[in-house]
Amino acid sequence: METKKSLFSRLPVVSQLKKSMGLQRGMLIAGIVMTAAFLLTAALAPLISPYGATQRFNETQAPPSSVHIWGTTAGGYDVFARTIWGTQTAVLVIVVAVALSIFIGVILGLLSGYIGGWLDRILVVVADAIYAFPTLLLAMVMSIAISQGRSNMWSGIFSAAISITVVFIPQYFRVIRAETIRLKAEPFVESAIVVGASSVRIMARHIYKNATRTLPLIFTLNASEAILTLAGLGFLGFGIEPSSAAEWGYDLNHAQTDAASGIWWTGVFPGAAIVLTVLGLTLLGESMNDLNDPRLRGRKRVGKKKNGPTKDEELVDA
Amino acid sequence: MVAVAGVSLLALTACTGPAGGGGSSQGGGAAGGPIVVGTTDKVTFLDPAGSYDNGSFMVMNQIYPFLLNSSPGSADPKPDMAVSASFTSPTEYTVKLKPGLKWANGTALDSKDVKFSFDRMLKINDANGPATLLGNLESVSAPDATTVVFKLKLGNDQTFPQVLTSPAAPIVDDTVFSPTKVTDDDTIIKGKSFAGQFSIDTYKKNELIAFKKNPSYQGLLGPAKSDSVTLKYYADSTNMKLDIQKGNIDVAWRSMTATDIDSLKSDKNVRVDIGPGGEIRYIVFNFDTMPFGAKTATPDAAKALAVRQAMADTIDRKAIADQVYKGTYLPLYSFVPQGFTGAIEPLKKDYGDGNGAPDLDKAKKVLSDAGVSGPVTLDLQYNPDHYGSSSGDEYAAIKSQLEASGLFKVNLQSTEWVSYSKQRTANGGAYPLYQLGWFPDYSDADNYLTPFFSKDNFLKNHYSNDAIQKLISEQLVTNDKAKRTSIIEQIQTDEAKDLSTLPLLQGAQVAVSNVKVNGTKDTLDASFKFRLGVLSK
């Protein structure tokens, strides 16, 4: 299945784009476009934004005008500049959170599944317990532990990212562990162990293959969660302060009272930025997930032609 | 978003449920029925010994009797449950009670209850309680049923009458309260330990309190103007704002954002009343760690003073009050806020252009005269969650004002409240310059002086000035009112030269009422007691 394709066409997004068709392709492309726009905005923020993220103006809550195309906030910040610079903060949180949780979750899942025994039991119970832990509490505690509660840019990013990480590890852990245990019992792995071949390598390869099927969705889930948790932290006063960096959640929280007083421009733009970013990421992740799952992959003609069972499917139904 | 003007018509349709049930069950807003007051404050304990916060004290003011109190429109302590109160010797303050007073549960309210209340306050000395306010009280005795004698450590304490109106001084029933432990809310409600203008009829902690008029109250405030008042607790001020606009509540009291109030001012159906406020906001300088402070690499008291003075010259308080707070805070040019006996505005003429506005040339001159060259780096700390969510905007404005002068480079840093409180004085001054705010315990100018500028002040900012210390101790025991006032003025004038703190803003009391409600304005005075008894509709 994966022998003759070029390296390029095997890259996750590209290969899925090729597999897709019709509406599914439309949703995937929409996701790609929105996510790309998000990443580009983050990279080009200094060029796009007319002002700095923390530049303050004396006109507070000014409606949109030619000077401030999306108006200003109660604190005298330019809404357009804040929204553009906010992408950078969001990207940073996502990168830190995802990198950490994948790394730790996968390692623990492999260890737990492979070694088994008491280690496995303990890790499972702990993972279950953490899964039930209120994220917000964790986020607060992390922000205090990391920075003594200082809400500057990096401590805000790390406290949001780490609290998400801790809560998401159990999910990666569960998926990887289940996969490892199942594979360990597979005849070809058992026989590999018997003949002394590197069972770890075999398993790693299969796990990688299956993980790449589930990871896109978990990844986007994590990414969206990171953005929303950062906003929640801002809600409680543990987020990133406006004088340190631009953060959508903070601006949106502070726009609530504006919205109730008819000042719509402070909330709509950061709110739309959050919704569009999460929407784009989730569309991307979900489409990729569907395309990787043979049961959900788009059918050419309903009921007429069924895709032959693939290796993936065998693994799923085993 | 959606235009909110003219929503009251729509609100009426919302109230008409089937079978006419909506009107009564929506509650409050419709004519008749109890007056509904909304607040975002919280009750911690109904027991005075266990709480030291605005939300709890507000409720206590409605239900507990006080020996002294102040009538609406004034902050001067006058006899409430008492017929007279005065110093009978320098260290003895004697209060005579009205005869025949009763608690709502029928038991007698006499000097035993008074002695009991103060004794337990001192004995329990709860970590979260206000017992520290009774620091000057040595003992209480009750020679007969209507006489109470307070024995003081320091004679002629001029703040003591005010202390008797403070959170440390509500009188409680000795048959209901525990003498040694903080008593829980249920016991208090069941025991009906009420003798203020109101009793509590229904109590759901931090959700709602239904007050009923106490017909046997015969104190200073007079009978309550309405039979029942319901206090409704909000978590989010935006909800409270929407409810007062829709007519679901009659009065909104504390705390709404500047944006809310600004938009309510243009709503025909509600009235915004503004009274003097006791809250102040200021910057503290740590004399050891501020630029050129005693423990820095380049200690120089004169240069440090120049830095403080140049900051005072540069900051534009009016711009902050208008831009960030839309007039719900006012510029503060002294250490004692306006409205208190003895308050003057020395910073107005000493700094800036002499009229309250900034003056950059003056700031430059102060710094160059002291030999400070180049921009001074200020590490300024503030807290984003304890003093309202606009602190971030306030300090961003201060930073941009200071930096625009070219004289300062400001590193702004914010920290969550509990860490902030621990850090501000850690290691002799982890925070060289930092934000604090203050609500008075009682309405006396001294409450803005002793805690801040005496040698052992709670700021622990290593500031001390013997001359000011002497004046502070002197005013505390000066019986002659005029003389005391002039000493208080002197302290402010002298302190304005030292600037161990930099006063910025004074809060206003803001209450929003439905136009049908009368009396709200009467209670917005310098006693900072919101008396529900003045409301009627």
Added chain:
Amino acid sequence: MTAMIDLPQAEPAAQAPERKSKAGGSLGKYLLVRFFLIFPTILILVTMVFFLMRVTGDPITAALGGRLAPDQLAQRIHEAGYDRPIFIQYFEYLGQIATGNFGRTISDNLAISDMLATYGTATLELAINSLIVALAIGIPFGMLAAYKRDKYQDAILRVLAISFYATPVFFAGLLLKLVFSIWLGWFPVSGRAGTSTEIAMASLAAPTGIYWLDALRSGNMNAFWDIAQHSVLPAVALGLLTAGIFLRLVRTNVIGTLSKDYVEAGRSRGVSEYRLLTKHAYKPALIPIITVMGLQIALLLGGAVLTETTFEWKGLGFQLAHYLTARDFVAVQGIVALLAVIVAITNFIVDVVAALIDPRVRY
């Protein structure tokens, strides 16, 4: 803020801790082991929260940090015993729990059991209401999306489902309030009931704490109507989040069963797609949905924090945020312990159901 999207392949087999029992371990033994795992789960959570809360500071500084000098604060902290070695405090706390004494909240002096009963029932009511909304929207539209798979209806429904999730609850809540309460005037702005209903509910003799139930029991139809009106917006705000999850879950599972052999067989015999959907595909698809619904309880509780604050719904989530700010250890420990119990028991039930359905899933 909690995960609002189900994991891919959220079938019972993937969710439960699984292990192929080569010896064919008995169901009874598995259930017993699984049952006793509830206790360490709770212990771990309570321990975590105990130590984490101690790291974040103490309630006295939280309340009085702006009024007292550091030495006065230290004195009070000492008197309250918060400066003793943390392990002594921990074992003291465990001892109290073991005797069923959860203490009283530090910041507002409520017995923990009362606090949990009062606010827990409010959260339960909100959870039930929003679950109804979520099911009412998620199941029919999920089936529609599966049936109209890859057509424009499917795309619209799925984009909507994601949009619900992508909107922060407090923002969605605000929009709902502005449109339906302020603009259209259909529903009240916030709260669980109007003031007079609240008073009526508070004066009932033996309330269940679930308002609509209490109103029905006392035959107070005005109050019931009032409560129903107040329930709509919060239930919709929180329910939409979960509805998105259900929609996707139903869609995925129905599509899965639609492609199963027996459905294919029916299809080849000429049974209509609609009939296949309603008669054959939907029941098997429900099993994983029920399982995941159980797992959603924990997530629902998390989502409740912001919903409750936005709508003045005085429940556990709302109180948790408040007690956290006040550093009220005792209260936070109490709430987390209750959450732990709920989640542990739900997980237990889910695992039991999974084990009954699929014998491979056993220890």
